[in-house]
Amino acid sequence: MAGLERFLADEAATARLGEDVAMALRPGDVLALKGDLGAGKSTLARALIRALADDAGLDVPSPTFTLVQSYETRVPVHHFDLYRLSSASELDELGFDDALAHGAALVEWPERAEAALPDGTVWIELVHQGDGRLAKLSGQGAAFDRAARSLAMRDFLATAGWGEAGRRFFVGDASARSYEIVSLAGIAPRVLMNSPRLVLGPPVRDGKPYAVIAHTAQSVTAFVAIDKALHAAGVSVPEIHAQDLEQGFLLLEHLGAEGFLGQNGEPIAERYAAAGELLAMMHGKAWSDRMAAAPGIFHDVPPFDREAMLIEADLLVDWYVPMLTGKPAGNALLAGYHNEWNKVLDRLEGSQYTLMLRDFHSPNIIWRGDRTGHDRLGVVDVQDALIGPAAYDVASLAMDARVTISPEIEKRTLDAYVAARRAAGAFDEAAFREAYAITAAQRNSKILGIFVRLEKRDGKPFYLKHLPRIRDYLRRALAHPALSGLHDFYAAHGLLEERPL
Incomplete structure (x- = not known):
């Protein structure tokens, strides 16, 4: 004991x-x-x-x-x-x-x-x-x-000089990370981040765990390095007041608690458009794939490579298909699925790659209405960033997994991004919109599987209520002509049909 x-x-x-x-x-x-x-x-x-x-x-x-x-x-x-x-x-x-x-x-x-x-x-x-x-x-x-x-x-x-601070739970997420609000009289509250080192699961493919293939951040070093790089580039991220990289503890600036939703939970279009403009600014910059977390300590930002994209997309056939059919996906379905996805991913070659935050959506963006310009947007939860298609974060934002984004607000968000990119210089809108459709289809396929996994494996059934929204997003993405083959495959196997929860 x-x-x-x-x-x-x-x-x-x-x-x-x-x-x-x-x-x-x-x-x-x-x-x-x-x-x-x-x-x-x-x-x-x-x-x-x-x-x-x-x-x-x-x-x-x-x-x-x-x-x-x-x-x-x-x-x-x-x-x-x-x-x-x-x-x-x-x-x-x-x-x-x-x-x-x-x-x-x-x-x-x-x-x-x-x-x-x-x-x-x-x-x-x-x-x-x-x-x-x-x-x-x-x-x-x-x-x-x-x-x-x-x-x-x-x-x-x-x-850190905060030994007498009061502690209150702030928020947790689907990982082992958690956050608290800590407070001392006369000082602005701060956020205490608890980020234990990632526990790798069993090997799932080629002797490697899922987290290794998908390039999930394994320690808080990733957050610190990416946070510092974003701050240096003019993005409003939390200032790090104290850090313990070994144990996974950070004392952070509290950026606020106001989000992107109105009083009745409806998305506020102007805020999504502003976030699209922030992404456009970020995508106009050059980013190194090696970032410093502390003197002599670096984080190498992984690529969002084909292996990572496919294992994420496979969550749909690993979890969502068995929920629909009551049995594991068959070999023929798996082979057809991979064939169609490989053809689609071939089309991403040559599209713009940049720093991709991966979960750039409303839970991870703070609205600060008393500020101006890009400073109105505080960005958190950046540790899983990759070097990947610029369109991915736009898809994550405009098809917000936990908020119903109407086609009108989606269009307004995309238009704001495109206008800002055009204003900054040469921009291939057609290539962007194709990459947007591909990454939106990949992301929403992944999320369908994740939300079922959270219910089946982790005992969190409240995620299932989001499935109709994600299916709608997936149908929107697959409507792009470049994805016609993938659309037909999904339709033939009933993957786009509405299902009772």
Whole structure:
């Protein structure tokens, strides 16, 4: 069983420990709080629950008499007090297993039911030491590892002069990365980025994992290098205030939280057009494929090569086709699919290649209406950038995977991009529009597969609601004459038909 210790000089330090553990909490976790009366268990529990609720004033009464108090927070948490339990068997009567099925459990006086607690329980013991407390954390498994990493993030903040900052969950994404808002009185809030090194999966082709073939960023070094290159080129990206490349921690400027959608979730056309103009500016620049993250540390930006394009497109036949048909894609379908895609990708040869951010869409662009020009757009989540077709990011923007973009707004976005490219000099619009259709078809084929995979493999069914939109985007892309063969193949196999969810 692994363990670590932290000295808590006062009540504020105990509360910060509660915040740190809260940031690591996931459904199914069990936290066992041990300590004598007055050791600080209640202070830690209150801070943890308030951090999950993002409500510093939330009333958190002791569950001494109710035995359990439940809170519908970001991760639902159930606060148990087992002091009055006469035997471990009574834990079932309190609905302990049910609580873990829908959230996490915070258990005081766990000694009363120690044998009934799961193996992955994280134990936190508070003991008096001098004028303060010593917190002893122990456990094994994913929950303890997350808690230990969260405490390492607090240590990182301390080295950056932000050791006393409050921490609140900001956003997570489909990867292992997560982001928090950290705040200190009198200073603008900042973003704490937690980017653990990518865990490569099993080999899927030619002895290589999917992430290697698709050139997914494997460490935070990629983000730092690309962020610095974009900043030097006049793109508004977060300033990096502190970095730990080895552990994968960054302290970043907070660019804001306003996005590209109106109050009712509708896309704001002017903002998409402005983002198209920003891409046009970026695509008029020359980019090196070697970028510096720190003195002597470089990131080599990978190419969006045919192997990467095809393995991404294959997500459609690997996941989406089996959902439609109830069985894996057959050899004939796979061979025809690859044949058609290879013919289409041949047409990309000779098109403009540039720095391609890969996920240039509304979740990763901040709107800053108080600024002017390109500075109105703050760009985040840049670590997976490649050297690839310039048209790809335009397709990512104008066919936003999580927002329904009408053909009219798509056209306005494209027109803004094209007008800006023309104004800057010679521009082959016909070649661009063909590359746009090809990359849009590739991207949306990939996304159909990813969204099904998120449901089937990762237990995230809420992504399926996006499938009708992605199919519509795919039909739009395949309408280009250069993709007629691919369109006919998709149509012949029912890949463009609307399906009930």
